[in-house]
Amino acid sequence: MATERELSDFLKSVEKRAFKRSIYHVRDEEAALDIVQDSMMKLAEHYGDKPLAELPMLFQRILSNCTLDWFRRQKTRNALFSNMSDFESSTDDGDFDLLETFTFAEGSQQAESAEDTTRRAQILRQIEAEIQELPGRQREAFLMRYWEDMDVAETAAAMGCSEGSVKTHCSRAVQALSKALKAKGIQL
Amino acid sequence: MTNIQATQSEQFQDRFGRLVAARLSAGTAELSHDVAERLRAARVQAVARRRPASLRAATTVSNSGGAATLTFGDEGQSLWNRIASILPLVALVAGLFVIQVAQDERRAHEVAEVDAALLTDDLPPAAYADPGFIQFLKTGGE
Numbered sequence: 001m002a003t004e005r006e007l008s009d010f011l012k013s014v015e016k017r018a019f020k021r022s023i024y025h026v027r028d029e030e031a032a033l034d035i036v037q038d039s040m041m042k043l044a045e046h047y048g049d050k051p052l053a054e055l056p057m058l059f060q061r062i063l064s065n066c067t068l069d070w071f072r073r074q075k076t077r078n079a080l081f082s083n084m085s086d087f088e089s090s091t092d093d094g095d096f097d098l099l100e101t102f103t104f105a106e107g108s109q110q111a112e113s114a115e116d117t118t119r120r121a122q123i124l125r126q127i128e129a130e131i132q133e134l135p136g137r138q139r140e141a142f143l144m145r146y147w148e149d150m151d152v153a154e155t156a157a158a159m160g161c162s163e164g165s166v167k168t169h170c171s172r173a174v175q176a177l178s179k180a181l182k183a184k185g186i187q188l
Numbered sequence: 189m190t191n192i193q194a195t196q197s198e199q200f201q202d203r204f205g206r207l208v209a210a211r212l213s214a215g216t217a218e219l220s221h222d223v224a225e226r227l228r229a230a231r232v233q234a235v236a237r238r239r240p241a242s243l244r245a246a247t248t249v250s251n252s253g254g255a256a257t258l259t260f261g262d263e264g265q266s267l268w269n270r271i272a273s274i275l276p277l278v279a280l281v282a283g284l285f286v287i288q289v290a291q292d293e294r295r296a297h298e299v300a301e302v303d304a305a306l307l308t309d310d311l312p313p314a315a316y317a318d319p320g321f322i323q324f325l326k327t328g329g330e
Contacts, residue, residue, distance in 0.1 A: 008235045015227045016216040033226055040234035048238035124215045127208060146205030147212055174201045177208060188207040 002052040010055050011040055014148075018063055021143050024132050025067050035070055039063045060144055060158040123186055130180045134173055137161075141169035142177075 002010070015036060022032035039062045047058050131139060137159070144155045145166065156163045181188070306313055315321045 004235055004238060007238060008231060011231045011234060012228075015231055016219055016224075017213075019219070019223065019227060020212065020216055029223070033223070033230070036227065037230035037234070040230055041237055044234040044238040120214070121218075124211055127211055128215065131208075131212075142205065143209075143212075146202075147209040149209075170205070171201060174204050178204055188204070188211065 001049050002055060006052050007044060007048055007055070010052065010059075011043075014056070014059060015040070017147060018059070020128075021147075022063070022067060024128065024139060024143070025136065026070060027132065031070055035063070035066045038066045042066070056148065056150065057154050057158050060148060060150070061160075064140060064159065126184055126186060127177075127181065130177055133180070134176060138169045138173040138176070141166050142173035145170050 018036045018039065019032055022035045023029060026032055026035065039059065042062050043055065043059050047055070050058065131143070134142065140159055141155060144150050144158060145152070150158065152163045152166050155166045159166065
C-alpha cells in the first residue's frame with residue numbers, strides 16, 4: 001500500500017506531464033488544471049490505498065476519463081462545440097518508411113547559446129503544435145508509451161484497448177509527427 | 189517487409205518517440221510559476237483527501253453492524269431462527285384478532301339483553317311509539 005509520502009511523490013512526478021497532456025487535448029489551461037486536479041482527487045480518494053506500482057496506470061486511466069468527461073460536459077453546454085472526432089482513428093497513410101523520411105541529429109552535446117535556447121523553445125512549440133494536431137487516440141498512445149514511459153501492455157490497459165491497437169496508434173503517430181517535423185525542417 | 193526491416197523500423201520508432209518525449213520533458217520545466225503552484229496546491233489537497241486504511245476498515249465494520257440490526261441478524265442463521273424472529277409479529281396479529289372478536293361478541297350480548305328486557309316486559313314495545321304514553325311518563329304516571 002502506498003504511503004501518503006509515496007502518493008505525494010508520485011503525484012509530484014506526474015503532475016506537470018499530466019497538465020501538458022491535458023492541454024494538448026483540451027487546449028485550455030484552466031480546463032487542463034481542473035482536469036488534473038480532478039484526476040488527483042479521484043486517485044487519492046478511491047485508490048490511495050493501492051500499491052505504488054499500480055498508481056501510474058490508474059492515474060493515466062483516470063486522467064483519460066476526466067478528459068473525456070470534460071469533452072462530454074462541453075458538448076452538453078454547447079451543442080455547436082464538438083471535438084470528439086479527435087478520438088476517432090484517422091485514415092491509413094499507406095506505405096510509409098520512417099527510415100527514409102527522418103534522420104536524427106547526431107552529437108548535440110555542445111554549449112548552448114541564447115540563439116540555441118530560442119531555437120529550442122521554437123522547436124518545442126512546433127512539436128507541441130504537431131502533437132495537438134494528432135488524432136486523440138494516437139496522441140494518447142504516443143504520450144503514454146514514450147512520455148510516461150509505459151510499456152505496450154500498460155498503455156493498452158490504461159487506454160482500454162488491445163496491445164495491437166496501441167502499436168498501431170503509436171506507429172501512426174510517429175509517422176505523422178516525423179513527416180510533419182521533417183516538412184518543417186526540424187531535426188531532433 | 190522482412191523481420192529485420194520491421195525490427196529496425198521499431199527501433200527507429202522507439203528512438204524517435206523518446207527524443208520527442210525528451211523535448212517535451214524539457215518543456216515541462218518551463219511551466220509558469222502560477223501553474224506550478226496551482227498544481228502543487230491541487231496535489232496537497234488530493235493527498236489530504238486520502239482516507240487512512242484504518243478509518244476505512246472501521247467504517248465497514250459499523251456498516252455491517254447496521255445491516256445486521258435491520259435484517260434481524262439473519263445472516264448465516266437457520267430456518268428455525270428466522271421463524272422465531274417473526275413469531276412476535278404473528279402473536280401480535282393473533283392478539284388483535286382475538287380482541288376484535290371478543291369486543292364484537294360483548295356488544296352483541298348487550299344488545300340482546302336490551303331486546304330481551306323489552307320483549308319480556310309487561311308493557312308492549314308499541315307503547316314507546318305512542319306520544320300519549322311518553323307524556324304520561326313525563327307527568328310522573330299520575
